[in-house]
Amino acid sequence: MKHDIQLTVNGIPRNLTVTADDTLLRVLREELHLTGAKKGCGEGECGACTIIMNGEAIRACLVLAVEANGADILTIEGITPPNGITRVQQAFIEADAVQCGFCTPGFVMALEAELRRNPRATAADLRNALGGHLCRCTGYEAILQVTETLATSATRPKNTKKRA
Ligand code: FES
Ligand code: FES
Numbered sequence: 001m002k003h004d005i006q007l008t009v010n011g012i013p014r015n016l017t018v019t020a021d022d023t024l025l026r027v028l029r030e031e032l033h034l035t036g037a038k039k040g041c042g043e044g045e046c047g048a049c050t051i052i053m054n055g056e057a058i059r060a061c062l063v064l065a066v067e068a069n070g071a072d073i074l075t076i077e078g079i080t081p082p083n084g085i086t087r088v089q090q091a092f093i094e095a096d097a098v099q100c101g102f103c104t105p106g107f108v109m110a111l112e113a114e115l116r117r118n119p120r121a122t123a124a125d126l127r128n129a130l131g132g133h134l135c136r137c138t139g140y141e142a143i144l145q146v147t148e149t150l151a152t153s154a155t156r157p158k159n160t161k162k163r164a
Helices: 024-031 087-094 102-118 123-129 139-156
Strands: 002-009 013-019 052-053 056-058 072-074
Touching: 013 024, 013 139, 024 052, 024 123, 052 102, 087 102, 087 139, 102 123, 123 139
Parallel strands: 002 072
Antiparallel strands: 002 013, 052 056, 052 072
């Protein structure tokens, strides 16, 4: 049986017809061609499919599209400024925290959601936000460095420049 749903995805209203067992991840990737959210485990275990739904980081493989009806969805395509990158993305580059990159959008979205919720998040808050996110390449050290960098930049007074 088909269901008509309406989502706002990266600020754009979308009307979609889905089946009862379609996941939000499948709809984003295959109907809307937003492939930044990755399908890793498909069972909520790896975090690769993380997006922001109604302000919360969620695993899109665990949400049925019909359950998301009416939701405001942000994917990694929607957080990236047209001519630049976010500070979370910049921190990943500076820490050299990307190898194959498969897990990276999920990590970025989890950190983005936490920083939007709490702009003064500590490194511990940011590490907690990454609970259950798996990376098979980096060994996590560089990703933990990202949380330190973001926490430092979140708490530094605006006019204080970093010393060289
Ligand atoms: S693909 Fe969704 S948590 Fe792994
Ligand atoms: S960089 Fe390859 S899985 Fe994380």
